[in-house]
Amino acid sequence: MIRFEDVSVTYDGAPEPTVRGIDFEVPEGELVLLAGPSGVGKSTVLGAVSGLVPHFTGGTLRGRVTVAGRDTRTHKPRELADVVGTVGQDPLSHFVTDTVEDELAYGMESLGLAPDVMRRRVEETLDLLGLAGLRDRPIATLSGGQQQRVAIGSVLTPHPGVLVLDEPTSALDPAAAEEVLAVLQRLVHDLGTTVLMAEHRLERVIQYADQVVLLPSPGAPPILGDPAEVMAVSPVYPPVVALGRLAGWSPLPLTVRDARRRAADLKLQLENAAPEGRGEPRDKPQPPRTRKHSEPPTPVGAAHVQALSVTRARVQALHHITLTITPGETIALMGRNGAGKSTLLNSLVGLVKPSSGTVRLGEATPHRTAPKDLVRKVGLVPQEPRDLLYADTVAAECAAADQDAGADPGTCRALVTELLPGVTDDTHPRDLSEGQRLALALAVVLTARPPLLLLDEPTRGLDYAAKARLVAVLRALAAEGHAIVLATHDVELAAELADRVVLLAEGEVIADGPTADIVVSSPSFAPQVTKILAPQHWLTVPQVRAALEETAR
Template structure:
């Protein structure tokens, strides 16, 4: 069904091919898994199947790729749309319509299917992916995981013969991931659909694969074989394989069930040992080879494609990576690195797999990385499906990825990645990553990564409680975290006496009775949470449970409708961003929302200036987290994992006492995850508190001292990691399931106990 014949791809300006010597075949009706470290070319290979590489991304493709007998060199993406369905790493880049049901129907409309057929398939897909309750919801109001399910559903409804999926479960909770993978397996087994999929969370998917293609390094020839054979030599492998290697099991197990059948002797050896009370240090060998810095494989169908110019043919089917902006004027090209196409051109569609954009204005650019805005003024571009923004001013530039901006002034610039700014003054600058700022003063600067400010005068922050003005944080460093339970979890877990902090321990953050209502949905209700210095907390729960909303409340992006939030003694949504950036920093789900400069060096200079740090502080962090990346590299040319490392360095430059991370392991291979864990452990040991929202149960087991489970906006469990995850069939890591009833969490713990 899919055939690669000695394929190599070299992107414009690259000295070496991103992939070379690719020669393998994917038979009809098989699920083939593409694995390898970050940056080795997985997304490039997937893009070559759909025709996005090179027709959309640019570059030079040598060799031949055929899909169902069609040569992708001579067939453009629109001519493969009835055969290939594609979902990239960024679900938002796929959406064309505004609501869930319309999005599921769009691909079938493009192919001219009968209305009765479309209705039946939409209903089937809503049920298959658990989306029925969301059918009328605006896509912009969904959580990241819900959006990912909608993106997958939108390519399932036209029933393509080939599915190309890039990290399809990266934003899904464990239960939702199992549902999606079960649907894919049913399509493969019952309908003969061919699936080519890249995924870093191998613990979720490797057992479903018929074959595995390993890309060991950039430019290296791929290896094709049975899953167990490839896992024996792969530099990236899941915990179940790592445990099998440690225990010398042959053949290596791929599932928890297989491993449990062989684990009795290992359990006996561990019977008289106890795992450490805190997460053990993680050697890189417990994961895999490091993230590759050179030859970075961007999600070319989503990121690099934005800079390759907008594709034509507005009626193109979305499943080949296309989008349609019918009747909307769009630019004739995409600015270098920009996420949107803007300009005075007419009738140009935006290829699906890139960020769809529409423009009702003339000659006004839309800044990269920020969310589109609509304007009642003149010269403002509006991106389709984005959060609406209103403006009575003229000449407002709104960056993609930013929340809606409202301004009654003139000449207000909203920086890329910034949250909504409301200002009655003139000349207010909002720096990237900043939360909403509301000010009646003049000349207020909002720092990147900071939260909103509300002030009646320039440079003054107001907080609830006693006193007005700037609050400072005096948090002593603690080498050992002191976890502290929320006061009202629905499920109270037994806490060890030594886990309770002293009464006089200062809290980095405190949430009491928090309620948040957004877009008619009660996102949080009655949430209590305390965060102590040096503590690492994992927020877990199904998609839409309220994890990102809770993080947004802590950084001031979300204003509470009930209860109280205090961070370093300040109320986030009422604190000056330049003050708040020294108390708390957020790395969002999409790291590129914080990145707007044209080079890594420029990003670092801006970060140093925003944080008022010594020159070179950010670059030193980048060198530690992202070795081998040059200053001249464009952030859009980094892999997902590399962009995350750069965004993390940008936020850490201010050394905030509280660090918030939203799905920090999306796009990370095991080696990159190991480096991230090591860096976060170092920060926690220095007294920084860390709160991360994640669906990665293995990350929580490795890193978190405490797990807080959310459901329907409420805290249902709060306690030490071992006590929470061991009792949960959904959130228990693989090692816990294999060695139950013993309470081991990670391979590193087992290795240490056997040493």
């Protein structure tokens, strides 16, 4: 169905091709996973299938890409629209209408389908993706994950023969991601749809793949094969594979179920060891004693939310939230899409005014504090990093960040080098991958070294190596006393980094406690290692490795 024949793509002004030697075939009715580190050209390969590369992006495509027999060099994207449905990393750039139902119908209207067919397919898609309750909602009022489901739904309704998906689960909560992947599997198995998907969260998708195409490094030819065989040599792999490599299992398991069947000996080795690290109780600064007839001052670098309620567009986004964040603490905000995580972060940074209740950062009230003063108290890295990036080069972004923060020249650039090794000063932010843009935005925010750092889906678009670098930076900041709050659907990140997990549902806090206590008891938010080694309370592969090394001494 999809055929790449010795394809290379070189963008205008680039000294080297972004991808080269791409030569593989995706058979009809298979789900093929495109994997590899950030920046190796996965989005370029996907864009070549829909014709966006090079017709929209520019540059030179050598070789040949055919979809259902159509050559993408001679067929523009609109001439492939009846065959290929595409969802990119950024759902917002995908939308052309205002409401959910209109967006689902738009693609079919463009193809001239009959109204009764359109109505039936819209209803089917609303049910498939759990969007029925949102059908009349303006898209602008939806959470990032809800928008991503709408974007996926809008390409499903025309029933294309080929689906091209770039990070389709990156903004989805675990339950919603499973629903979307189950829908894709049903399309592949029952309808013969061909799916080519790029995804960094391999723990979610590897079990669904018929084949894996690995791009191991920039410019390197792809490796195509059985998922287990490719994972054995891949530089990126999920925790279940990491645990299998550590334990010496062969063939490597790709699912929690397969790993549990082999874990008996490993559990015996770990039986008398105790997990150390994330989620363990530790000493924290104590707030001052309450003074009679007055509230105590909040410590510098801390935040206190009291009975916070927020109503946005007649929707109750938050309801009586009370939360204290102490210096040096790392908190993971978790919960399904639309639970209120981003609204809570926006309230802490002053972008949203409380309907009732209070938010305090030390002695400051965020929505009443001037931005130039607030930037030294709290920093937010939003879901869409491009919202913070406006200069033409990485160097200009860094210079502006240094100036705005009153930092020494080169401060931001040093952070970029740590988070994004190999990115040059003259690179335009728009030429970075989604994960690379996020890392640049994080460096811009960290330049001011705010006592409170907020991150909204910080691992979206990051591979495992980039995530490890991010974790190292955030741990160092926490050790220096910075408070960190991250809204995330990445259960592996929460297990590795967070001291505490706060679960939200329908705008309310439903659980708040040490990471180990919250995630171990949750089937939805438990990491893979926890599920494999239950009832033992292990969270991450590094914990297991450290314990095995200790017992071997």
